[in-house]
Amino acid sequence: MTVTLFHLSDIHFGLEDTRALAWVEECIEAEKPTAVLITGDLTMRARHREFAAACRWISALGPPVTVEVGNHDMPYFNLVERFTDPYRRFRAIEALLEKQLDLPGLAIVPLKTVTRAQWRFPWSNGWITDKALAETLAAIDAVPAGRRVIVTAHHPLTERDPHGKRLTINGTAAMAELAKRKVLAILSGHVHDAFDLTAETPNGPLRMIGAGTLSRRIRSSPPSYNCLTVSDDGIQVCVRNLQDISTPEMQIDKVPENALPPRQPGDPVAPVATVPPTDPPVH
Numbered sequence: 001m002t003v004t005l006f007h008l009s010d011i012h013f014g015l016e017d018t019r020a021l022a023w024v025e026e027c028i029e030a031e032k033p034t035a036v037l038i039t040g041d042l043t044m045r046a047r048h049r050e051f052a053a054a055c056r057w058i059s060a061l062g063p064p065v066t067v068e069v070g071n072h073d074m075p076y077f078n079l080v081e082r083f084t085d086p087y088r089r090f091r092a093i094e095a096l097l098e099k100q101l102d103l104p105g106l107a108i109v110p111l112k113t114v115t116r117a118q119w120r121f122p123w124s125n126g127w128i129t130d131k132a133l134a135e136t137l138a139a140i141d142a143v144p145a146g147r148r149v150i151v152t153a154h155h156p157l158t159e160r161d162p163h164g165k166r167l168t169i170n171g172t173a174a175m176a177e178l179a180k181r182k183v184l185a186i187l188s189g190h191v192h193d194a195f196d197l198t199a200e201t202p203n204g205p206l207r208m209i210g211a212g213t214l215s216r217r218i219r220s221s222p223p224s225y226n227c228l229t230v231s232d233d234g235i236q237v238c239v240r241n242l243q244d245i246s247t248p249e250m251q252i253d254k255v256p257e258n259a260l261p262p263r264q265p266g267d268p269v270a271p272v273a274t275v276p277p278t279d280p281p282v283h
């Protein structure tokens with residue numbers, strides 16, 4: 001059986017690309033995908049009005065929707081709330097969402113990759129706690145035999161960049177566990193560019209599929225989303241965008257640290273953020 005999934009990410013309500021979002025809405029209305037999977041960073045600064053806008057948008061969609069918590073979805077200005085109840089604002093939309101999806105022959109299982117604080121800076125990078133990984137693995141192990149599994153997360157699981165810098169803590173171990181369980185793919189966002197890569201683990205390969213952004217905070221590609229066609233042959237990925245750029249051209253070939261634009265020759269040493277000057281640059 002073929003299942004069509006729209007994989008959206010990093011809409012960043014508050015800095016969303018309204019034209020791109022209207023187009024995605026039309027595509028969902030016309031094509032009626034089996035589900036819409038949003039891999040985090042629903043808002044820009046976790047403001048109440050940004051979550052309210054996200055609620056309105058998600059409520060108007062027909063298919064079931066899942067959303068992972070992104071690093072932008074925890075209070076940014078209110079540190080007391082960030083420490084005491086970081087997911088309170090996010091929970092306000094959970095009534096509209098599916099936590100875990102059971103589709104024909106396919107289960108969608110979430111993996112949490114954010115933490116309220118870390119011993120390192122920036123806090124925006126991923127961290128898969130032992131508890132979060134255990135919950136995901138238990139959910140996968142409970143999926144009835146014969147049903148395939150796709151895992152959704154905000155951060156790509158890549159643990160080290162080519163220079164050895166640590167990206168997602170515990171990502172390597174998580175990838176090995178997911179590969180052992182033969183998951184079809186891990187879907188993610190966070191870096192604002194699309195990719196479709198295969199990681200080698202001690203337990204075999206793991207496919208990693210990243211979606212771009214639907215915000216105005218772009219990295220190296222225009223706003224986009226992934227249309228995933230899941231069949232007995234596996235997953236086919238199409239990176240859809242308003243500029244008719246082909247999927248291979250839209251996809252980057254390695255996972256970067258964050259969503260900041262890649263440096264060009266002659267650029268100043270400090271990278272330039274694409275957010276308006278009223279917002280401090282963040283990852």
Ligand SMILES: [Fe+2]
Nearest residue numbers: 010041190259
């Ligand atoms: Fe983002």
Ligand SMILES: [Fe+2]
Nearest residue numbers: 041070071190
């Ligand atoms: Fe993010």
